Every structure is written in structure tokens, then in C-alpha cells.
Amino acid sequence: MRRSHEHAGGGGEGPTNNLRYAAGVEPTPVDRHGLAAALRLFVTTFVTADKRTQIQTRLLAGERRLETLGTLPRWISVRMAPLAGADQSPAGLRTRFGELLGVHLRESGASRTTIAGALELGRGSSSLFISDSGNIALITVTDGASILCSRF
DSSP: OOOTTSOTTOTTOOOOHHHHHHHSSOOEEOOHHHHHHHHHHHHHHHBOGGGHHHHHHHHHHOTTHHHHHHHGGGGBOSEEEEOOGGGGSHHHHHHHHOSOEEEEEETTEEEEEEHHHHHHHHTTSOEEEEETTSSEEEEEOSSSOOEEEEOO
16 A cells, blocks of 8 residues: 555655655655664653663664564553544644654665654554654554653
């Protein structure tokens, strides 16, 4: 199934103007070093202490990334809330958080984008957005509402 942000033409043409409009910032790739730093920040801030090393290793390695992304909500140790109301849309998240930048991790890899862009890119799949500040994370799930995590 093609999502609205995927280009119908194929050929590695990348995101369309629709994604740039919806997300505010076009996603850019993140190297392994950048992903490792973001994951360290995430697990230290949000994951229960006894699962930090395991989750960081699995998300970084990629072999079990999809499985680990799917189980993330059960290992979060801070406040979580399903997105509701206007926050369920990229525009609503942009209104609430502005152009909050961070790293978005999906099964296929990691990119830098905004929280609104991560919501759009992660719709209908398991993914994780980690804000650069480390104070906010967004988990998208295959079924159900996306989950906002906050250390506040």
C-alpha cells in the first residue's frame, strides 16, 4: 500500500512535495554515529533500566528493529499518552511543538525530520521519533493511536 508521501513513480526519486508540505522539513538520512547518539539519549531518558542495553542494541543493529519498535511501548518508564484530537495530525503536532527536530527511526533506516514529519512517515507502521532535546519521543504503531512520551 502506498502512503500519500511516497512517490508513485519509483526509481528512488525520494519524497514528494506533499511530504515537504505536510512535514515542514524534508527528511535527510542519519548516519550510524548519529543514530547511536539519538538512541543513547532515548534509552537513557525513556526506557526502563533493565532493558536499555537490549533495546539500544536491537534498534541500532537493524536485524530485530521492526520487532523491537513494535514492543517499545511496554518498556517506556515515563509518562505516555496516545495522541488525541488535533495532535493526531501533522498540522496539530506542528501547532503544539513547532518545527521540533529529531531523528526518526523506521525498519528501513533513520532520518532527520520534524515531529510532524515523523508522524506522517510513520503512519500505519512501527517507528520512533526522538527529539534532539531528548525530552519528547513519538512512537507510531501499526494499529491504534501514536504515543507521545514526555520526560516532564
